[in-house]
Amino acid sequence: MKPAPFKYIAARSLEHALALKAEYGDEARFLAGGQSLVPTMNFRLTQPAVLIDINPLTQLAGMQKSGPDGLHIGALTRYRDLERDPATARDLPLVAEALPHIAHPQIRNRGTIGGNLAHADPASEMPAIVVALAGQLRARSTRGDRWIAAAEFFAGALATTLAADEMLVEVKLPAAKPRSGACFMEVARRRGDFALVGVACTVRIDEDGRCVQARIGLCNAGDKPILAEDAGASLVGRPIGTAQIDEAGELIQRAIDPGGSIHASKEFQRHLAGVLTKRALAEANTRAQRGL
Amino acid sequence: MASDTHDVTVTVNGTQHRRQVESRMLLSDFLRHDLLLAGTHVGCEHGVCGACTVIFDGVAVRSCLMLAAQTDGHAITTVEGLAADRDHLHPLQEAMRDCHGLQCGYCTPGILMTMKCFLDEAPAPDEVQIREALSGNLCRCTGYQHIVDAMMLAAERLRS
Numbered sequence: 001m002k003p004a005p006f007k008y009i010a011a012r013s014l015e016h017a018l019a020l021k022a023e024y025g026d027e028a029r030f031l032a033g034g035q036s037l038v039p040t041m042n043f044r045l046t047q048p049a050v051l052i053d054i055n056p057l058t059q060l061a062g063m064q065k066s067g068p069d070g071l072h073i074g075a076l077t078r079y080r081d082l083e084r085d086p087a088t089a090r091d092l093p094l095v096a097e098a099l100p101h102i103a104h105p106q107i108r109n110r111g112t113i114g115g116n117l118a119h120a121d122p123a124s125e126m127p128a129i130v131v132a133l134a135g136q137l138r139a140r141s142t143r144g145d146r147w148i149a150a151a152e153f154f155a156g157a158l159a160t161t162l163a164a165d166e167m168l169v170e171v172k173l174p175a176a177k178p179r180s181g182a183c184f185m186e187v188a189r190r191r192g193d194f195a196l197v198g199v200a201c202t203v204r205i206d207e208d209g210r211c212v213q214a215r216i217g218l219c220n221a222g223d224k225p226i227l228a229e230d231a232g233a234s235l236v237g238r239p240i241g242t243a244q245i246d247e248a249g250e251l252i253q254r255a256i257d258p259g260g261s262i263h264a265s266k267e268f269q270r271h272l273a274g275v276l277t278k279r280a281l282a283e284a285n286t287r288a289q290r291g292l
Numbered sequence: 293m294a295s296d297t298h299d300v301t302v303t304v305n306g307t308q309h310r311r312q313v314e315s316r317m318l319l320s321d322f323l324r325h326d327l328l329l330a331g332t333h334v335g336c337e338h339g340v341c342g343a344c345t346v347i348f349d350g351v352a353v354r355s356c357l358m359l360a361a362q363t364d365g366h367a368i369t370t371v372e373g374l375a376a377d378r379d380h381l382h383p384l385q386e387a388m389r390d391c392h393g394l395q396c397g398y399c400t401p402g403i404l405m406t407m408k409c410f411l412d413e414a415p416a417p418d419e420v421q422i423r424e425a426l427s428g429n430l431c432r433c434t435g436y437q438h439i440v441d442a443m444m445l446a447a448e449r450l451r452s
Contacts, residue, residue: 001337007296008315008361031359038357039338042318051315053362080351104428106406107339109351110358191427 003041010053014060014140017052018167022142024050025164031055032076032115035107036124060114060169063087073171075114083108091175093287094133094182094200098125101184104192117153118168120160120224123194125186127154127225130171132200132217138170145169154224179212180204181287183280186219187272189263195220196264197272203240203284209292211235214281216248221256221273228252231277240285248281249274300364304329305373313360320344322360323370331371331401335430342429345402346370352409371401374408384408384446393442395433403429403439411447419444 011017021028028050029037040046054060060076063085071091073082079102082088082095089096102108102116102125116126117137130137130150137148139162148161155161162168176182186198198219204212214235216228231251235244258269296315301308304327311326318337323329323346335343337356344355347369374382381389384404394400403426410425411417417425422443423436431439 002318002321003316005295005314005316008298008359010361010364031362034357034359035339035354038359042337042356051359053359055362100424103339104342105410105425106342106345106352106354106428107357110353191424 001042001044003038004044004047006041006048007050008053009050010056012056014057014167014169015142017054017057018140018142018165020050020052021167022165024052028052030115030118030167032118033078033111034115035103035111036115036119036121054167061112065091065175069175069177071173071175073113073173075118075167075169075171076112077114079108079111079113079116080105082113092133092173093176094129094184094202095126095173097182098129098184098198098200101125101186101188101192101195101198107192113171114168117171118160118162120154120156120158121194122154122157122222122224123220125184125195125198125200125219128198128217128219129184129200130173131225131227132202132215133173134215135174136172137168138172139163139166140169141165141167147172151227157223159224176202177204179206179288179291181284181289181291183284183287185276185280185283187276197221197258197269197276199273199276199280201277201280201284203235203281203288205240205285205288205292207292209239209289211238211240211244211285214240214248216252216277216281218252218256218273218277221258221269223259226256228255228277230255235281240281245278245281245285249278252277298361298364300361302363302365303367305369311360315359315361317360318356319346319358319360319363319368320355322363323355323368326360329370329372333398333401335398335402340430341399341402342406343399343402345405345429347405347409350409352406369405369408371404374404382408383449384411384442387442387446387449388439391438391442391445393434393439399429399431399433403431407443407446411443411450415447415451417443417447
């Protein structure tokens with residue numbers, strides 16, 4: 001299990017990397033952390049003609065807060081560094097809670113947020129999280145750059161709406177607001193394995209405890225990360241109680257179409273999605289109430 | 293496709309090596325076949341088992357998920373570089389021996405390199421933290437308990 005031959009080019013600058021991608025298009029892949037891409041190359045499921053290594057582009061790494069409510073995370077920011085940045089736990093509690101579930105420590109030492117998102121594995125945690133947080137993703141090419149809403153970024157299993165000459169360069173996520181709570185939960189067969197199903201949710205309440213906004217994202221519940229809009233909307237305008245949580249769980253079970261696998265049937269995945277949604281919503285609501 | 297090669301200068305266990313490598317050469321194969329450092333073991337070759345873990349610029353990584361061509365100008369430590377010299381074991385290795393932390397030994401180099409980085413960062417871990425740190429290394433012999441015991445002992449010895 002070795003990769004098929006390819007041409008390796010270490011990018012000297014972002015402009016260099018983008019010019020190469022413009023030249024080679026779909027024949028080329030960017031190499032970020034390589035923790036998803038290289039395994040598929042080792043299996044020869046992916047056989048790019050050209051590999052553009054963007055690891056030298058350190059300006060694409062790091063997280064900055066800009067303004068009161070946005071965190072800008074460079075695409076080459078490694079999960080290891082997000083885990084160790086106190087801003088993650090403070091401003092991105094949903095991300096902080098999910099990080100230990102993302103593969104293993106050695107993978108997080110190398111894996112990047114941009115690579116993880118651009119790989120667009122529907123079973124992966126971070127795509128569901130950026131969808132739940134209504135994140136914005138910045139794509140850049142030699143033609144310029146554009147922002148893509150997270151929900152518009154994922155086109156299907158391992159497919160994004162990035163053009164053949166574009167690179168995902170930055171992720172913008174909103175910082176947690178007052179009176180809000182987040183919760184991430186998943187069920188996996190072993191620590192670090194892909195989730196059989198995972199749920200990422202955020203809840204924001206007003207001074208009287210009524211739900212102002214609820215957003216729920218799911219991983220491994222379809223061919224791309226799912227934003228459960230109906231379930232989220234059903235919670236708004238009232239305090240979140242058991243009846244509302246049960247209703248949201250049922251809405252989600254009806255809305256999703258999980259793929260099923262040898263490890264979990266469709267029915268079991270649907271069951272898990274309902275159970276995890278209810279638990280995660282209850283926990284997120286409790287956390288939001290602590291901020292009252 | 294004609295083979296695509298690159299010149300790399302890489303420091304491994306304190307020794308600088310200059311080699312020409314093919315683009316598709318994995319770091320794990322480079323260490324084993326080019327540098328003849330066969331202590332780095334190859335298990336699954338897709339980043340699941342942890343047997344090939346080495347320390348790259350101070351952090352534990354899967355060498356089967358990196359390319360030799362990516363190592364130019366970087367520093368790597370393999371299990372051969374863990375002990376100070378050939379006549380002594382590193383405290384981590386000693387603790388593994390004392391606690392029966394290995395049977396067949398196939399996973400051991402990867403576990404040692406993972407835990408070296410972990411204990412550097414967390415010198416006084418509890419058992420839960422050790423198990424979390426070990427979660428990316430598969431061992432089919434020991435049931436892990438003796439490895440956890442060894443790491444608790446190694447941490448204690450390294451602190452004193």
